[in-house]
Amino acid sequence: MCRWLAYTGNPIQLEAVLFRARHSLIDQSLHSRLGATTTNGDGFGVGWYGEPDELPFRYRCAQPAWSDRNLRDAARAVRSRVFVAHIRSATDTPSQETNCHPFRYGRWLFVHNGLIRDYPRLRRDLMLGINPDLFASIEGSTDSEVMFYLALTFGLEIEPVQALERMACFVEETADKHGVSEPLNMTVCAMDGEQIVAARYSSERNSRSLYHSTSIRHLMELYPDDPRFAAVGSDAFLVLSEPLLDLEGLWQEVPESVAIVAKRGRIEGRIFNPRRA
Template structure:
């Protein structure tokens, strides 16, 4: 599974968050001490809030520990709200559109976990996504579908209720398909002002 970091506080360089700690996210992506997956080499992403209306986003299919551009950007960018994610795919393709965090307007979203038996429930879950939002889905992950379900159910107005309703739909759909535990997850989302 994936690993992620969410930071909210005084502005700090991405380098201080991603590289400098002894057990930094970049170090964990290469050689994790805990967890089933000891390597998260299926891509990464970083999202941050600066002076623009929408958050910055840098995504790559390279392993985080091997991406020279990430190190360059990390040394230059400072932010008080940062999301970073390193990927260990649970079956979806390794491509930029599947790397987290996902962005919709001012909102960022990261997910660690899985929707059990996603190929069997994917179409049914996608049909629940608001038709206005559906064309924005770019990748093929369960994480992005979960994000767009949360948006459909009001994430932008009430994040807790939007996520809860999205999870409820996933659980109901999974159980109809015979799955005992339809979803495993940790999730982080923000609009840059709230978390």
Template structure:
């Protein structure tokens, strides 16, 4: 499937995170250790908030080629500094390799990216699409399950209650799949941000979700590794959420628990249990974690 990274903290050049680590996202595009595929070459995307304007509409760069040899990505990453950005490398689950299908997806100030899939999406795509707010529907540009998931979350109140909106989206997917006899339909690790906070979700209907990790608090890492110079340049609130660790620094990475979500925000990060939320009068399809 895909690999992604969400960074929040001290403004840095994008290249410091996307290219420089031992097992950077760019390295993962060729040599993923934990993904379904070793190679993730069906396009890439980067979304970032301009420095000192965190709540402005984010910029995005997306293309259909592999990330490892894209000169424009390298040029932008070595000259752009941001304190909050997303990076995504894509391995298609069946939809076309085209720019509009590359992550992250944007709506206003929001960015969204996803690793996973809706099983047999073609069979329930229409059902799901009809639940998208008609005002939002014209903004859907591509054909992926990931983008439909984003617009469902927007429809269900992402701007006011991100965890609740994602829970309602997941509940609708499972309910729609049940009506078509599709077991265990949802597989997702999702990151979404409004430019100030990052929400990261790990959930699958079968209870066997794709890998997801969050970095250890910087002050704790400094105590563990006082000789690592780059840690002294980062604020205590700097955190990364990644599909797989960017290196082997002892104590640096912590697995996000199954069926949970975390919030990276000023003042500290928090972790919560995640469960889909089903429409009133609708029974849980079962099979979730």
């Protein structure tokens, strides 16, 4: 399917996680160990935040991440305290820039790994659920972008976890009307520069892989000579499709049907329970 990661902490070069880690996102684009597909070469994108009052920046491309020569320079040049990156393996929709993640609306960025089953059958009814005021902002043809705009419709900017739950419920109810069983499989991430909201959920309760970093402060005590932990800071946090490093104690799997909110150094987990708006 896809692979993605989101980071918050001290400003670091995007290169650190895109290229330099042993199992970096670029490595995963060719050799994913935990994904539904080993190769994820149908485009990529990165999104990052600069000054607090600035809208997020994006760089997206429809070609494979491993072959984009400009990405390495951009990843070395950009430092950010909050960013997200995504490599795509397409399902049902074409490989084109407007279908590459992250999707953006205002200060919000959104990425998704997974699928809506029989999406071409459900697409029209799903899109009719989107707030008409938001509809003109849709650029591509993916199920992921529709999920994002449904979440915005259901209040992502106000209560993000609840909005994602309502989005998931709407997808499942729409699929049920069309006789599509187990329609939704997702790990998703939404961020606004101040918080990272991630969720792991699927209709069949067998979601794609998702992990988060454990306490960096504790790891700094365990590995005091490792410069990587000093660089990111004690409040750093990563949520990602699969681990970047083979280091004991660094990663914890996100349980099935759980949402995580990382904000100002605090990490909160809660049950993800789709519910009607």
